[in-house]
Amino acid sequence: xxRVAHLAIIVMTGALALSACSRSGEPKPLHDLRSNSGExxxxxxxPNKPLTMPQTFAELPQPTPGNANRTDPTPQADAVAxxxxxxxxxxPGAAGAxxxxxxxxxxxxxxxxRDSAVRQTLASEDQQYRRGKGRFSxxxxxxxxxxxxYRRQKLDPYAWLNRYRRAGARTPTAPxxx
Numbered sequence: 158x159x160r161v162a163h164l165a166i167i168v169m170t171g172a173l174a175l176s177a178c179s180r181s182g183e184p185k186p187l188h189d190l191r192s193n194s195g196e197x198x199x200x201x202x203x204p205n206k207p208l209t210m211p212q213t214f215a216e217l218p219q220p221t222p223g224n225a226n227r228t229d230p231t232p233q234a235d236a237v238a239x240x241x242x243x244x245x246x247x248x249p250g251a252a253g254a255x256x257x258x259x260x261x262x263x264x265x266x267x268x269x270x271r272d273s274a275v276r277q278t279l280a281s282e283d284q285q286y287r288r289g290k291g292r293f294s295x296x297x298x299x300x301x302x303x304x305x306x307y308r309r310q311k312l313d314p315y316a317w318l319n320r321y322r323r324a325g326a327r328t329p330t331a332p333x334x335x
Contacts, residue, residue, distance in 0.1 A: 206229070
């Protein structure tokens, strides 16, 4: 009888120790790809552009705290320039303004109205949904919370492809099902 009581105490202590390791206060990321190795992330290190001396000091812009520096890396603009595009097209006119090339698209897409805070609303609703789905589940080994939370909402592309083909719709070719 005494051994059963000792075993129960050991099991309860182990369960308590495992529950202390949970991250209940932190929001869960969609796909947790963080490394726990303690080493620096080599892809986060981006070298600055080389310093250059202007012809005259009048060419230098006024320093504005919080704005970009001339030597800050701009990988997207550099890629656009390398492919022959105009990197200035990536910059909207004012902070949060819509660029000239996208104004017609945004106007057409928002002809029935739009919510400017849709991203924040969707993020908070998604976090509440995932929190509700993961309330009574736990695992010793890490797994993908995103796939587990949205398992019932996932579409089977091959079932829909066959459904459209049976209905007589023209469909593109698809790779064989795995």
